[in-house]
Amino acid sequence: xxxxxxxxxxxxDGAYNYAYLDEQTKRMxxxxxxxxxxxxxxxxxxxGREMPLPYGWGTGGIQVTAALIGRDDTLKVIDxxxxxxxxxxxxxxxFARVADVATTTHTEEATIIQTRHRVPETPLKDGQILxxxxxxxxxxxxxxxxxxxxxxxxxxxxxxxxxxxxxxxIARHGRIAKTYNYPVMVNGxxxxxPSPIPKFDNPKLDHSAALQLYGAGREKRIYAVPPHxxxxxxxxxxxxxxxxxxxxxxALCGSTESFLDEMIVxxxxxxxxxxxDTDYCESRR
Amino acid sequence: MSSPLLSACRVTKRFGGRxxxxxxxxDLWPGEVLGIVGESGSGKTTLLNCLxxxxxxxxxxxxxxxxxxxxxxVHHLSEARRRLLxxxxxxxxxxxxxxxxxxxxxxxxxxGERLMAVGARHYGEIRGQAIDWMxxxxxxxxxxxxxxxxxxxxxxxxxxxxxxxxxxxxxVFMDEPTGGLDVSVQARILDLLRGLVEGLHLSxxxxxxDLGVAxxxxxxxxxxxxxxxxxQGLTDQVLDDPQHPYTQMxxxxxLPV
Amino acid sequence: xxxxxxxxxxxxLAKSFTVHAQGGLALPVLRDxxxxxxxxxxxxxxxPSGAGKSTLLRSLYGNYRADSGSIRVRQDxxxxxxxxxxxxxxxxVRHRTMGFVSQFLRVIPxxxxxxxxxxxxxxxxxxxxxxxxxxxxxxxxxxxxxxxWALPPATFSGGEQQRINIARSLxxxxxxxxLDEPTASLDVANRxxxxxxxxxxxxxxxxxxxxxxxxxxxxxxxxxxHEVIPPASSPPVSPAGVSP
Numbered sequence: 001x002x003x004x005x006x007x008x009x010x011x012x013d014g015a016y017n018y019a020y021l022d023e024q025t026k027r028m029x030x031x032x033x034x035x036x037x038x039x040x041x042x043x044x045x046x047x048g049r050e051m052p053l054p055y056g057w058g059t060g061g062i063q064v065t066a067a068l069i070g071r072d073d074t075l076k077v078i079d080x081x082x083x084x085x086x087x088x089x090x091x092x093x094x095f096a097r098v099a100d101v102a103t104t105t106h107t108e109e110a111t112i113i114q115t116r117h118r119v120p121e122t123p124l125k126d127g128q129i130l131x132x133x134x135x136x137x138x139x140x141x142x143x144x145x146x147x148x149x150x151x152x153x154x155x156x157x158x159x160x161x162x163x164x165x166x167x168x169x170i171a172r173h174g175r176i177a178k179t180y181n182y183p184v185m186v187n188g189x190x191x192x193x194p195s196p197i198p199k200f201d202n203p204k205l206d207h208s209a210a211l212q213l214y215g216a217g218r219e220k221r222i223y224a225v226p227p228h229x230x231x232x233x234x235x236x237x238x239x240x241x242x243x244x245x246x247x248x249x250x251a252l253c254g255s256t257e258s259f260l261d262e263m264i265v266x267x268x269x270x271x272x273x274x275x276x277d278t279d280y281c282e283s284r285r
Numbered sequence: 286m287s288s289p290l291l292s293a294c295r296v297t298k299r300f301g302g303r304x305x306x307x308x309x310x311x312d313l314w315p316g317e318v319l320g321i322v323g324e325s326g327s328g329k330t331t332l333l334n335c336l337x338x339x340x341x342x343x344x345x346x347x348x349x350x351x352x353x354x355x356x357x358x359v360h361h362l363s364e365a366r367r368r369l370l371x372x373x374x375x376x377x378x379x380x381x382x383x384x385x386x387x388x389x390x391x392x393x394x395x396x397g398e399r400l401m402a403v404g405a406r407h408y409g410e411i412r413g414q415a416i417d418w419m420x421x422x423x424x425x426x427x428x429x430x431x432x433x434x435x436x437x438x439x440x441x442x443x444x445x446x447x448x449x450x451x452x453x454x455x456x457v458f459m460d461e462p463t464g465g466l467d468v469s470v471q472a473r474i475l476d477l478l479r480g481l482v483e484g485l486h487l488s489x490x491x492x493x494x495d496l497g498v499a500x501x502x503x504x505x506x507x508x509x510x511x512x513x514x515x516x517q518g519l520t521d522q523v524l525d526d527p528q529h530p531y532t533q534m535x536x537x538x539x540l541p542v
Numbered sequence: 543x544x545x546x547x548x549x550x551x552x553x554x555l556a557k558s559f560t561v562h563a564q565g566g567l568a569l570p571v572l573r574d575x576x577x578x579x580x581x582x583x584x585x586x587x588x589x590p591s592g593a594g595k596s597t598l599l600r601s602l603y604g605n606y607r608a609d610s611g612s613i614r615v616r617q618d619x620x621x622x623x624x625x626x627x628x629x630x631x632x633x634x635v636r637h638r639t640m641g642f643v644s645q646f647l648r649v650i651p652x653x654x655x656x657x658x659x660x661x662x663x664x665x666x667x668x669x670x671x672x673x674x675x676x677x678x679x680x681x682x683x684x685x686x687x688x689x690x691w692a693l694p695p696a697t698f699s700g701g702e703q704q705r706i707n708i709a710r711s712l713x714x715x716x717x718x719x720x721l722d723e724p725t726a727s728l729d730v731a732n733r734x735x736x737x738x739x740x741x742x743x744x745x746x747x748x749x750x751x752x753x754x755x756x757x758x759x760x761x762x763x764x765x766x767x768h769e770v771i772p773p774a775s776s777p778p779v780s781p782a783g784v785s786p
Contacts, residue, residue, distance in 0.1 A: 314630050317630065471651055472653075473652060475651060478654045479650070483665065500648075504630075505629045505630075517631055518607070518629055519604060519629040521605050521667050522604060522606065522629075525600070525606065526559075526605065526606040528607065529562075530562035533562050
């Protein structure tokens with residue numbers, strides 16, 4: 001069972017500076033965050049540090065969280081919607097130890113939610129911050145390998161090539177087949193990768209009350225969507241953006257409105273659909 | 286007759302100590318096809334790249350009369366405007382189609398890209414235009430979802446032409462558009478280009494080392510040697526009554542068929 | 543008709559070829575040529591082989607670059623000077639006013655005979671179907687069998703190619719026509735068709751300059767004769783690199 005109450009069981013580890021990073025680094029990251037918030041969707045380079053976990057495990061998100069977190073915060077960490085996976089538990093324990101901070105699994109109690117690949121089902125409120133772990137921040141990367149060129153394309157708002165990839169998807173599959181990391185236009189200006197969240201979560205980004213911060217550790221980029229900012233998923237007039245739907249409901253809570261994971265539960269191939277957001281699911285049972 | 290579409294004035298480009306093109310001036314009028322001929326290394330492609338804004342000349346200027354914004358200095362435009370010009374009013378046909386195409390996406394997407402770049406957001410209409418252009422460059426419509434990697438060299442070149450012309454440009458730059466292709470494939474592309482240039486009232490600057498191509502496609506010729514224009518005039522006049530020693534040598538070097 | 547204003551006027555025309563491959567050898571061909579042709583006239587250029595008749599005709603068309611002198615064409619009720627003119631001026635004159643029938647057809651790959659003939663008319667903005675009809679009419683009149691019309695003429699006989707060339711140049715009613723041996727490789731029957739067409743065009747008011755080796759043809763079409771005098775002490779030449 002994941003911990004479901006506000007806990008503060010570990011004293012801060014005095015061997016490290018508060019929240020692990022040194023103060024200069026945190027200030028540098030905060031400056032990058034401020035710039036990212038000022039220019040929604042724009043990827044701000046920052047001097048990413050080596051973190052005590054490998055790239056791909058959330059080094060970008062952890063640095064953003066470390067630069068923001070204070071003793072008054074309450075931290076929630078989810079991985080694919082779950083509070084109880086190794087990655088989520090480890091990061092939550094890490095900050096409890098180095099930042100002397102309360103942790104929670106309840107979405108509505110958290111002030112900072114670090115997430116990998118999901119947006120919580122529970123609507124976010126003013127004052128909350130959602131920190132995304134981002135593997136590849138550049139939405140145009142698969143189409144244009146040159147960084148100089150992708151930067152130019154962003155600078156000049158030349159986004160034909162992004163539309164080309166959607167065209168290609170329809171030509172191949174009869175519909176836009178991209179189901180996660182579905183590109184969005186932020187504030188009518190920058191095309192942004194929402195990180196590998198399912199496209200089911202894209203509508204939650206639009207005019208969200210929470211501040212969204214995106215940290216990419218390997219590529220050393222930070223970008224942001226300030227609260228109440230328009231975020232539009234790209235599409236065609238005759239192939240409008242649509243989210244996934246399920247004919248099943250959650251086997252545990254019966255929800256028909258949340259993002260469901262498909263699970264094979266025995267050797268005979270019996271399948272179950274359950275909410276990917278564990279906190280949401282438990283709160284409904 | 287109105288005013289020149291493109292006007293080069295004393296264009297000079299150096300690479301280190303070597304002058305690749307020296308003091309080139311000319312006017313290109315609407316509907317005119319200008320050929321630039323000369324041997325490899327004579328500065329033809331450098332000049333073409335300077336004209337198309339892909340290289341910044343060390344001296345001189347290139348003026349272009351836009352559809353709606355009057356005459357602009359190509360090299361003093363902001364990068365944003367120059368790129369916009371390049372994908373709306375201009376086309377650029379590379380010798381190697383792989384450089385001018387997106388090899389990783391289908392033919393339809395290749396043709397549709399310019400339309401989407403200027404805001405087309407209706408899949409069915411984009412596809413309809415792509416099919417229309419495939420027919421105009423004589424590619425079977427049922428190849429629309431195939432990638433150019435599965436196309437022959439001649440088909441790739443025709444696809445590149447369609448990709449450039451779909452946005453209805455006024456000026457097309459062509460760098461050896463039939464270079465490296467079989468003669469029969471070449472003939473088909475030349476015929477196609479000839480018809481398109483005439484039918485769409487395009488202006489074009491064509492770089493070639495093949496005087497036969499120049500005779501078939503161009504109205505006027507500039508002969509370059511060592512980076513300088515040594516002779517220019519009507520295409521048939523330059524080829525039938527060459528004045529400069531280098532041009533006479535070029536013309537005399539054609540193998541009779 | 544000869545009293546009306548000339549359509550083409552040449553004054554003091556000179557043309558020489560400089561062959562750089564032979565140490566800049568200068569070969570004078572035309573010297574001080576002057577002539578004028580009015581609508582309805584057909585001027586036949588005569589003179590011995592190598593006198594420069596062909597060179598003169600090609601210079602009139604702007605195909606060869608004159609050294610000095612003047613070639614003026616009546617266009618839009620004013621004179622257009624061709625010596626030293628901008629290429630687009632020459633192209634405009636060729637497009638609207640002056641047609642040229644050379645001895646040889648320049649074949650365009652893949653283009654059918656009927657489309658080659660129709661092209662000049664189409665380029666002037668004529669309806670493509672109408673241009674095609676007129677082309678077919680001309681091809682028929684010149685005795686080209688209809689089974690050949692849709693084929694590219696690269697493999698046609700010399701006579702067939704030449705008639706296609708003539709049809710292509712006569713499909714537009716050019717006010718000025720230049721004819722370089724239009725009947726050279728034709729048999730008698732086909733020759734008569736060409737002669738008839740030329741006479742028709744002349745009587746309709748075209749100003750024609752031509753080279754006609756066949757004296758019967760010349761007698762049939764020419765209203766006047768202009769003798770081209772070979773330049774003294776120079777051998778017959780053809781410019782460097784030009785295929786005959």
